[in-house]
Amino acid sequence: MASEKPTRRTRPADRKAQLVEHAAALFADRGYTQVSLADIARAAGVTAPSVYRHFDDKRSLLAAAVLAGVDDLEACTDRALRDDGPPTADLISTVCALGVRRPQSTSLWRWASQHLTDEQNREVVLRTRGILHRWAGALAEGTDLSEREAVTLAWAVLSVAGSLSVHNTRIPTTRALGEIDTLVRRVIALRPASAPPLPTMPPAGVGEPTRRDEILDAAAELFADRGYADVGVDDIGAAVGITGPSVYKHFSSKLAILAGIGHRSAARLEAGVMAAYTSTADPAKLLALLVDSYVNVITSTQDLSASFNNSHALAGQPTASDLVDIQRRYVARWMDLLMQADPGISRERAAVTVHAALSIVNDAIRMRRGVHRPEFGAQMAYLMKGVLAV
Template sequence: MVVRRPPGRRAQILAVAADRFHRSGYHQVSMTEVAAGVGITAPALYRHFRGKPELLDRAVRLGLDALAEGLRPARTTADLGAALAAVAVGHRPLGTLVQRDARLLPPARRAALRRELRVDVALMVAVLRAERPELAVGDAELLCWSALSACAGLSYQSAAPQPRRAEALLREVVAAVLAVSPGGTAAGSGAVAEPRPTPEPRARARREELLAAAVRLFHQRGFDNVSTDQLGAAVGISGPSVYRHFDSKAELLAASLVRSRERLWHEVDGAIAAAAGPGAALDAGLGAYVDFALRNGDYLGAMLSETERLAPPDRRAAVDFRRDFLRTWVGLLRQVRPGYDAAAARIRVHALFALVNDGVRNRPHNARPDLGDCLLRLGRAVLGLS
């Protein structure tokens, strides 16, 4: 008797794996958990995929294939918006997998995925410049990468929005992003010409130096790929000396993220509180967030990629902070745009954070001298303030 595998079993496995990786993080998900989600045994799962790296690679590729397929027939920027929105809703984990987990793949696979994205962006740029021939190639690329990031923001919502409504709203967001004129000063937003240096005491304490080095190294290499010897070397001490300041590498990660988010809250909430009225407060908050992001891209990257590595109490504290921070922005945006309900405001705020967080870390655009002004313009467009 021949036992036949159910049709679509590989697709079912990939859907479950993508959802689990998206919700819990790659490191927290086992092959046994994925198998249980599909209703098969772990040995049966290994007949389809050799291990977690292949599962992650194929899950990301599945979403990117859908993106390429949606973009290929696009002839107008409206077509681009429809394709990006459909993939963002239909493959909601994709943004998280690309921005957070794909860095865990082998270098050759990471490079291949980046090449695929560049091909997609080149297609988008051709469509955009056909409608807006005045745009320089670099400006058009920035807009197209920003549109991708804004749609990826949907991945970070804890609850799935109503699909048709989310697609319609993301089409509006993409249209607004692709209509921005990069460069110059964003009207009424408070310009950010250059990132201000983060003020520090002249001779920082060793603990503070370690916190700053940890954020940088954990973002660049990943928590599991950074040793205490590397952490110590970054501040001129031996690896074992790190333990004079922190009991473990995990404690150092937690402390570095706490310190960074305290600074974020101090700067952004301070700017909002000092403004007169909701409109001015939203502008001030946007300017402060962009300014912070320009100076703290390592923290934003580590927050995104390493929160899952925290101990449960520290992870809950990080998640609670993000929830409270989001709630502040959603409430402020709804005061300025009372026509937005909570769901619409959340989608726009998530799109804003994803766009800015990617914008300060993605090469080569993060080297633009006018990046701060560009991000202000794009942020206002995403929030519907332009």
């Protein structure tokens, strides 16, 4: 009897797509710097060398993952804007479904730019901008929306649809779809041009800035621009006009600098909380004041943006646990106020709503989209309050 030939394992034809899928999920869950090629290979059930058959390095994998998300957005837009249905209704349902079922497609674009090349970023930006302008056209159809307003709403819709990926609240898919659908509909009912002026806050800090403040300012700018991982202590020192070792006279490590930025932004937010509570006891009005405070802080300094966008570096660090607790308590305060203003809302729904509202301004700041326009802060606060229904 002839011996049987051993079965030969064949490599799936879609192995490259599988690697992209696993990479996208890991990047969305942990952040780019916290994921290695070995992690991606392990998740895909292959060896690390086999990854290099398809990709030169981790950055090329990230670029492929981001562009796969753009492909998803384009496909969902094509489906939604067919001629055989109401464009806005179809757009809402398909975008919400994508945000809930494939969150990486609506979230990787948020922070990937600092890790991609200029050429890769140009492709992502041009294609995404084209998609959002198609959304804007659908949203404006049959309404009094100006083109600029419609584009602003389209970006806000994308932020809300992808907001489930920025927090750990877990709810069943069907309920998640319903919640995101409700919030997106709140967004498209708004008219950004009618946003009232944003109340100004007194400037943060008093007296002459110290060397420590100068280091925090420089680091915040660098972290916001290049990302925490790509900035060294020498870079921070050079931006201040001192040597890298001199920075250590004020901070024990780069991580301590990031934590210092986080504590400083938390103090500014807390000052806004204290001011709000001295002016009213009404939960809805208090929440609206906290929105104004948050927008003022995030638009006036790089601290909050740098701290938020690089929070993954603080994850699991014992020295940063108090800062993480402060940040969680701040968001929890928003949720508590929302539940007091609307006693019928559950804590899960409050969490989804609050994070959706915060995502609108956080994403706009991260992408530097319209941040220099004089009406930017007012429109961000208006959109956030619209989502929160306060």
